[in-house]
Amino acid sequence: xxxxxxxxxxxxxxxxxxxxxxxxxxxxxxxxxxxxxxxxxxxxxxxxxxxxxxxxxxxxxxxxxxxxxxxxxxxxxxxxxxxxxxxxxxxxxxxxxxxxxxxxxxxxxxxxxxxxxxxxxxxxxxxxxxxxxxxxxxxxxxxxxxxxxxxxxxxxxxxxxxxxxxxxxxxxxxxxxxxxxxxxxxxxxxxxxxxxxxxxxxxxxxxxxxxxxxxxxxxxxxxxxxxxxxxxxxxxxxxxxxxxxxxxxxxxxxxxxxxxxxxxxxxxxxxxxxxxxxxxxxxxxxxxxxxxxxxxxxxxxxxxxxxxxxxxxxxxxxxxxxxxxxxxxxxxxxxxxxxxxxxxxxxxxxxxxxxxxxxxxxxxxxxxxxxxxxxxxxxxxxxxxxxxxxxxxxxxxxxxxxxxxxxxxxxxxxxxxxxxxxxxxxxxxxxxxxxxxxxxxxxxxxxxxxxxxxxxxxxxxxxxxxxxxxxxxxxxxxxxxxxxxxxxxxxxxxxxxxxxxxxxxxxxxxxxxxxxxxxxxxxxxxxxxxxxxxxxxxxxxxxxxxxxxxxxxxxxxxxxxxxxxxxxxxxxxxxxxxxxxxxxxxxxxx
Numbered sequence: 133x134x135x136x137x138x139x140x141x142x143x144x145x146x147x148x149x150x151x152x153x154x155x156x157x158x159x160x161x162x163x164x165x166x167x168x169x170x171x172x173x174x175x176x177x178x179x180x181x182x183x184x185x186x187x188x189x190x191x192x193x194x195x196x197x198x199x200x201x202x203x204x205x206x207x208x209x210x211x212x213x214x215x216x217x218x219x220x221x222x223x224x225x226x227x228x229x230x231x232x233x234x235x236x237x238x239x240x241x242x243x244x245x246x247x248x249x250x251x252x253x254x255x256x257x258x259x260x261x262x263x264x265x266x267x268x269x270x271x272x273x274x275x276x277x278x279x280x281x282x283x284x285x286x287x288x289x290x291x292x293x294x295x296x297x298x299x300x301x302x303x304x305x306x307x308x309x310x311x312x313x314x315x316x317x318x319x320x321x322x323x324x325x326x327x328x329x330x331x332x333x334x335x336x337x338x339x340x341x342x343x344x345x346x347x348x349x350x351x352x353x354x355x356x357x358x359x360x361x362x363x364x365x366x367x368x369x370x371x372x373x374x375x376x377x378x379x380x381x382x383x384x385x386x387x388x389x390x391x392x393x394x395x396x397x398x399x400x401x402x403x404x405x406x407x408x409x410x411x412x413x414x415x416x417x418x419x420x421x422x423x424x425x426x427x428x429x430x431x432x433x434x435x436x437x438x439x440x441x442x443x444x445x446x447x448x449x450x451x452x453x454x455x456x457x458x459x460x461x462x463x464x465x466x467x468x469x470x471x472x473x474x475x476x477x478x479x480x481x482x483x484x485x486x487x488x489x490x491x492x493x494x495x496x497x498x499x500x501x502x503x504x505x506x507x508x509x510x511x512x513x514x515x516x517x518x519x520x521x522x523x524x525x526x527x528x529x530x531x532x533x534x535x536x537x538x539x540x541x542x543x544x545x546x547x548x549x550x551x552x553x554x555x556x557x558x559x560x561x562x563x564x565x566x567x568x569x570x571x572x573x574x575x576x577x578x579x580x581x582x583x584x585x586x587x588x589x590x591x592x593x594x595x596x597x598x599x600x601x602x603x604x605x606x607x608x609x610x611x612x613x614x615x616x617x618x619x620x621x622x623x624x625x626x627x628x629x630x631x632x633x634x635x636x637x638x639x640x641x642x643x644x645x646x647x648x649x650x651x652x653x654x655x656x657x658x659x660x661x662x663x664x665x666x667x668x669x670x671x672x673x674x675x676x677x678x679x680x681x682x683x684x685x686x687x688x689x690x691x692x693x694x695x696x697x698x699x700x701x702x703x704x705x706x707x708x709x710x711x712x713x714x715x716x717x718x719x720x721x722x
Contacts, residue, residue, distance in 0.1 A: 158287070159292050162585070244268075311466055352602050369600065389412060391415065427639070433629055452473060463576070467572050473643075489588055655674045
């Protein structure tokens with residue numbers, strides 16, 4: 133796990149050293165174990181390293197056949213198996229990231245086709261005068277790029293591009309509105325004018341400092357469900373899960389996991405417990421002195437049943453007010469997901485002794501766990517509705533743009549993902565995998581963990597698991613009103629203490645409970661927010677916070693959270709306010 137960045141210029145001069153120096157400073161938190169630099173006419177790469185595999189000889193850049201060089205962020209989990217296909221390649225290291233140099237020699241522009249893992253890769257072929265930027269199919273690892281007058285710059289994080297001073301910090305108002313309505317932004321374009329995401333599964337071809345081509349690799353099979361009985365499906369699921377967790381544990385440093393009391397992380401723990409001789413270190417967040425459901429007790433029971441070492445992390449109201457600015461600073465590609473708070477604090481605790489944790493992200497998307505899937509399958513006459521049909525702020529009249537344009541990105545993805553062979557359930561799952569997963573959940577995991585120099589691995593977001601799970605019959609995903617049916621059946625036997633068919637409390641962070649007593653103090657600060665003023669009516673924002681202070685309300689609390697997060701984020705990333713104070717200090721800064 134690392135940070136990468138680079139510049140590809142329109143002329144073949146030496147790349148500007150000041151830009152490369154800026155990249156190294158900006159990404160140092162992603163790679164505290166060292167850094168590397170590669171320079172060639174018109175091309176410059178940097179990498180900051182978090183050493184996980186091949187601690188002694190895995191420094192980057194890595195070099196292949198004459199004229200080829202690579203920097204990478206991520207892990208190639210099938211590097212052991214794929215190396216056998218290249219008996220004549222002169223591997224110089226034991227690094228998993230050296231493998232793409234071998235596949236490039238065989239497959240050219242399609243070098244990422246057989247890679248199993250999470251990655252963002254920059255590869256230069258001087259003889260072909262080409263640079264390739266590749267990102268894994270689920271978008272687990274981030275990669276951003278921007279064109280400017282002198283060429284193209286790219287980096288693992290948005291803020292690294294902005295700090296070069298080659299680009300403006302101009303915010304796209306339509307993206308800001310989309311953010312406060314959805315809690316994330318969609319598509320290739322980011323919230324900053326001119327800065328783009330390399331799409332999940334995409335490889336960009338750069339020549340002469342400009343984009344010359346694109347290739348795309350799909351994360352999900354474009355095929356209808358295959359007929360499977362439950363018994364056979366359970367055997368295949370066991371094999372897929374064990375295989376994925378096994379390769380996701382490949383590491384030369386200690387690893388652990390994040391454990392909730394839910395199905396997904398419990399399934400990961402069940403596999404880890406079977407594969408490891410030593411107790412698994414499992415970290416769980418909870419909310420003491422709060423009305424929110426606290427998962428620590430049940431998670432402790434689950435951990436004890438397999439002999440895992442359980443570490444509890446308390447998340448408090450004080451943490452909310454003091455840590456939120458640092459979290460907003462880390463989330464440079466903004467995600468107004470309140471789960472960032474416990475994720476950030478879990479990462480801080482785990483990083484004290486580990487470099488790698490496994491997490492359960494992806495289980496809801498691949499095994500159909502969300503209630504919105506069940507709603508999407510129902511007829512409109514029976515209460516069914518399209519996913520994300522309503523925004524967080526729809527009912528409050530605070531937005532300057534009261535149209536439905538905030539949903540244009542989701543609507544475009546819906547049209548694009550209307551695959552003839554997909555069932556309605558598969559279409560709903562594919563929609564989440566296209567935007568919600570890479571632009572919300574995985575951004576949150578990447579930034580919150582990497583801000584502490586911790587690598588997060590997601591074994592449920594794996595090609596072997598995806599190819600199996602996505603093609604399950606609908607009835608093995610949703611049965612008797614419950615999602616993740618087959619995964620629950622497997623867990624029922626693999627880890628009975630998880631009690632997967634018991635009624636569960638949905639995971640929530642008590643942000644509304646913490647905000648309401650101070651909502652009246654927040655009202656004038658949010659009303660004066662420059663970021664909110666661009667997309668909202670300031671007096672209506674103030675009125676909403678005052679109303680929430682007096683009467684509370686679930687929907688009001690959610691709306692106020694979206695607005696508070698964006699005001700903080702905008703102050704830090706657009707206004708360049710320091711994030712070293714508490715929430716009020718950042719909002720009050722001029």
